Amino acid sequence: MALDAKLTPNAIRHHVAENSKMRARDLADQLGIAEAALVAAKGARRITAAPDAIMPALTACGPVMGLTRNRSVVHEKVGVYENYHPGDHAALVLTADIDLRIFQSHWVHGFAVTTETDSGPRHSLQVFDAAGDAIHKVFSRDGTNMGAFEAMIGNLATGETSDSIELSARAAVETAKADVNKADILRKEWNRMTDTHQFMRLTSKLKMNRLGAYRIAGAPLVKALAPWALNDALIALGQVDAEVLVFVGNRGCIQIHTGPLNAVKSMGPWQNVMDPDFNLHLRTDHVAEVWAVEKPTKRGFAISIEAFDQHGALILQMFGRRKENDVVDHTAAFRNLIDTLPTLHSEDA
Structure with missing residues (x-):
């Protein structure tokens, strides 16, 4: 087509x-x-x-x-x-500035x-x-x-000179998939994780997906935040000395920023980070669901804020920075920030 x-x-x-x-x-x-x-x-x-x-x-x-x-x-x-690392399923670029996960089939x-x-x-x-x-x-x-x-x-260059292109139909966004009858199994296996990468294997095994799992996992593993909490978090991070990891991706690539967010400026429906070597441009009006998520690892809990649009597509993820050899662990400050964010009350769900 x-x-x-x-x-x-x-x-x-x-x-x-x-x-x-x-x-x-x-x-x-x-x-x-x-x-x-x-x-x-x-x-x-x-x-x-x-x-x-x-x-x-x-x-x-x-x-x-x-x-x-x-x-x-x-x-x-x-x-x-x-520092490019090829791979059959996924490839990597790993530097302090350019940090990519590449899914080359796309x-x-x-x-x-x-x-x-x-x-x-x-x-x-x-x-x-x-x-x-x-x-x-x-x-x-x-x-x-x-x-x-x-x-x-x-x-x-390939030498191809055509000014038209044959394209396939766009794949539909996968809506939330969950099975409430497996909620106890999900929580039990979630608490046994030792690495965040195990989460997708867990949800796949249970025939769920990320958003579906968040909707049924419950506290203390997840907390539903108000849709505007993501914007509140960006503004707050622009005012404190806390470093984060910001993941933005699509089917073929995930790009990661590690560091602070300094110059946060809104313009219409866009919220923008305008730092010298990092820019982020977010359509705040696209944010429909925001979750605070905790996943256990060997080094403690990985804490994230994750946002989805009205179709269930993942918009972005933010984590408190904690990497090997870091002098400062920023996860505590990130958790404290999350505690100040507006939650989604049951009557709003």
Whole structure:
């Protein structure tokens, strides 16, 4: 199924010319097409989407900005792409600044994109899934080795010149799955966990998913917070010296920021973190459910705030920072913050 079948590439280019200041994602949504169809129609150069080819090549480019998003939040992080670990199911980039979990089966369509801005051309490589939704983007910035960046694009180029693209239907968001008859088993096995990664295996074994499990687990493992509690938490974190891990992901990539949140600024429905090397842009009006979650590990409880949209899609997760060799354990401050957040009263559920 070609999602962009109702608009020809020429028609898409006409709309782009008429809306030259509009972001590609926003225009694609307005036109009812996939973002990848819009990028292809603009004549962007096709490149391989394979992480095993892209990630090692990025190292020579020096500092760049990596962007991972879903429908409700954009996560932007500046750093150097180093320490890449390939894998059959998942690959990793592990540095203090660029911290990625990559699920390469969803890295399907790749483009090299040049966008004209008021300050000059902006260069990027952009990867999309089979439905044409953005998985991960990398943008040049001040300090990027543009010679290496251009050489990388040349090496990644496929030679494909079509201005249209065949796309699959977008997979539906999985709604909450739970079985109240297995709630006691869930709680028992949850309390036995020694690593947060065991949680998804547990829910899969019980034929549940993350949101479904949260809805039936109960205290003290989970606490339902008011939808606006996420925004309250961001504002509060901008005013204290507590470090967090912020996870934002989609089907093909999870991007993680570790550190404080300093410059928190709202603009309309968006709440924004505008720190020098980390930006977060959250649609607060998309937040439908927020949960405070505790998962046992060998080093104590991992404490998180997790937000979902009205369809049950995970928007983001935030954890109090606690890593090996950290001088300061920030989980206590994070727990204290959670205790101040508004809860969801039973009559609101």
